[in-house]
Amino acid sequence: MSRRKTFEIPGVDHGAAPIPMAAQVGAFFHSSGIPPTDPATGSIPEDGQRQVELVFGNAAALLNVAGLGPADIVYLDVYLADNTLRPAVNKYWLEWFPDEHDRPARHVTVRPLPNGMLIQLQVQAVAE
Template sequence: MAKREVLHVKGSNHQNPIPTAVEIGNMVYTSAIIGSDPETGEIPESVFEEVANLFHYLREIVELAGGTTDDIAHLSVSVTDREYKKVVNVEWLEMFLNENDRPARHTSVKNLREGLRVQIEMIAVL
């Protein structure tokens, strides 16, 4: 049976006792990742910076597990305003250039913790 390994990522800590990400066997799962600044832990004023930070964390987490962004299989994106999907798409297209080689993704509009506009959950297969 595979052991669960908690992946610790600087700047992406949860308020609750929940790890940011775990690796079990060849699978990586995240909790809800927020776009806090990797150095300060604060949410940026700009939604563009918030989303850029989210994609920074996606890359960092999958690389920490020994993979690459090519191993990301699915993203669940939550936004507080449907317009933020356009901002997510900018980073999405930069990370996943090949339209025939992108992860599955679902975006939904939700109420998020105060101050957040976007959050992401990831599943990767290494």
């Protein structure tokens, strides 16, 4: 039996790619790329602000199915196709981590993203 646990979000996936949304071994949790897919429709909206809202919602849902939450995050990778979305990212960042002395590490990379995505997240967390 594998020590690895995998996690999915209903309505959000990687299409035909044979990878889980996240995996955990012991206390270490790591997501794959979390897309801004609307779980209700299975599609990615064109609006960047809506994509930011959805990607943070999907990250929260993924953490939740693993029994984790934002307080367990140690590192967040943010990929942006449009750097003008950074203020929207910071809005959610500050909602999730209001205490400036209790925030995880974060890195933002600006680069083209596939399938109409303007944002994608990757989360690393530690379960206690």
